[in-house]
Amino acid sequence: MVNERMYGLGAEPSAIRELFAYGMARKAEIGADSVFDFSIGNPSVPAPDAVKQAVLELMEEEPSALHGYSPAAGDPRVRAAVADHIRRRFDVPASPDQVYLTAGAAAGLAISICAVTEPGDEVVVIAPFFPEYQVWIETAGCTRVEVPAHVPDFQLDIDALDAAIGPATAAVIINSPNNPVGAVYTRENLEALAALLARKEAELGRKIYVISDEPYREITYGAEVPYVPCVWPRTIVCYSYSKSFSLPGERIGYIYVSDLMDDAAEVSTAVAGAGRALGFICAPVLFQRVIAACIDEPSDVASYAENRRLLTEGLGALGYEFVEPDGAFYLWVRALEDDAQAFSDRAKAHELLLVPSDSFGVPGWVRVSYCVSRATIERSMPAFKALMEEYRG
Ligand code: PLP
Structure with a gap:
């Protein structure tokens, strides 16, 4: 017998890691450029020189x-x-x-x-x-x-x-x-x-x-x-x-x-x-x-700022509701139905990987990590548009 709680933690990966793993497999299947992986907070900016x-x-x-x-x-x-x-x-x-x-x-x-x-x-x-x-x-x-x-x-x-x-x-x-x-x-x-x-x-x-x-x-x-x-x-x-x-x-x-x-x-x-x-x-x-x-080395946030601008302008124009972020590199977007998991699943069909809000302790939202390449955000916009149209016609 092993510790029941530890077994449970090991057997059930976090929703974020699960989606991230799905994204890796999906990229291997259909090509990295075709998957819009907004799942994990892995910085896209290289470490300072x-x-x-x-x-x-x-x-x-x-x-x-x-x-x-x-x-x-x-x-x-x-x-x-x-x-x-x-x-x-x-x-x-x-x-x-x-x-x-x-x-x-x-x-x-x-x-x-x-x-x-x-x-x-x-x-x-x-x-x-x-x-x-x-x-x-x-x-x-x-x-x-x-x-x-x-x-x-x-x-x-x-x-x-x-x-x-x-x-x-x-x-x-x-x-x-x-x-x-x-x-x-x-x-x-x-x-x-x-x-x-x-x-x-x-x-x-x-x-x-x-x-x-x-x-x-x-x-x-x-x-x-x-x-x-x-x-x-x-x-x-x-x-x-x-x-x-x-x-x-x-x-x-x-x-x-x-x-x-x-x-x-x-x-x-x-x-x-x-x-x-x-x-x-x-x-x-x-x-x-x-x-x-390197203790006094500044952080490079310029590309996150640019991603934030692109994403908020793009999703805003498509009619998505979100919280304007003052920091970090996540956008908290209202799901287009009450069930965030169901919304995330439907987004997946458009190759959009969005983390449902349930594991963050609230229903009805998704988290979009914008620590990704600028091209990922630009290329994802038609998918976000198609997803919106699926719900709103
Ligand atoms: N706390 C928050 C809010 C985070 O988002 C993360 C990582 O994403 C952590 C803690 C853990 O960070 P670390 O990589 O430093 O362990």
């Missing part, structure tokens, strides 16, 4: 040191470089002790949730939400509490959060810029969250952590992305280079436990413990070093 240069230079180093273990939390030089970057960029007193290098935001989130919860606690997520949150929350023995985003702007709904946060609430996960809707939480909205959490902490007599999931921090189209620790001190930032440097396969990111929280050292120790318990120690060492070498 500086990354390649850093790899080449590092390869000159002595191999056993270069490829050896680092301490569990990461190479001290890299932790120092990350802390220094956070200090300079956000004007907060970041110390290297509060930085823990991780295999992407995924590991960072799994660790952070385990670090600040006890089994039986509740973790609040904002719907629509990144589907893997559910897996990590359950693994920590906790319960997910869903709070719908405020419609139509998809900001945090402070009244709904007020109603949802109770004696069992240990943490609130927020993700801005947001996958899947592209919303960026305003400073005012985050300040309202902070005021609510301060009141709830006093009322309930417990600490409530914000886990800020930030892989898309750099991917914005002009919006300000406030640094959450400056607004709510009890924040754990889960950062990743998967999207900002287009390095999702290298599995590199970090946890930063804000120095501004009164229990910062204790939380960092629990982060180290959770990393140990989950086996997430010593993030990939070569890429720890690479990000330290």
Whole structure:
């Protein structure tokens, strides 16, 4: 016998990965140019040149040191470089002790949730939400509490959060810029969250952590992305280079436990413990070093901005309804029938791969990832048109 829950997770791939796998098979069958694969958030922009240069230079180093273990939390030089970057960029007193290098935001989130919860606690997520949150929350023995985003702007709904946060609430996960809707939480909205959490902490007599999931921090189209620790001190930032440097396969990111929280050292120790318990120690060492070498390198968002323009203009002209994204590289489009899965299936017949919204915790929408080539968007427009005509005549 194997573990039933783990068997279930292994047997049922996520809706995103399932569609992505279908797309790979379909491309092999009919040719890559004939499939409009908007399923997964795999960056289409190449990693910066500086990354390649850093790899080449590092390869000159002595191999056993270069490829050896680092301490569990990461190479001290890299932790120092990350802390220094956070200090300079956000004007907060970041110390290297509060930085823990991780295999992407995924590991960072799994660790952070385990670090600040006890089994039986509740973790609040904002719907629509990144589907893997559910897996990590359950693994920590906790319960997910869903709070719908405020419609139509998809900001945090402070009244709904007020109603949802109770004696069992240990943490609130927020993700801005947001996958899947592209919303960026305003400073005012985050300040309202902070005021609510301060009141709830006093009322309930417990600490409530914000886990800020930030892989898309750099991917914005002009919006300000406030640094959450400056607004709510009890924040754990889960950062990743998967999207900002287009390095999702290298599995590199970090946890930063804000120095501004009164229990910062204790939380960092629990982060180290959770990393140990989950086996997430010593993030990939070569890429720890690479990000330290490239830490101030800007992200290239020009082609995502152009894709966003093409897609929103194109779908707008065809009569689709969607949320105008301020960040990330996803468009949240209203399905043309209530059943998002059925709509996604009908889109498939036009070779359009759109992720149904159900696994993000809401019905009736699809997510269109526009981290694709410009040509994919241009060529997909007749298919989107035919799909619309199928529904609306
Ligand atoms: N959080 C969100 C909202 C994401 O979209 C993703 C990846 O797509 C992750 C976390 C995980 O990212 P990583 O590749 O850094 O593990």
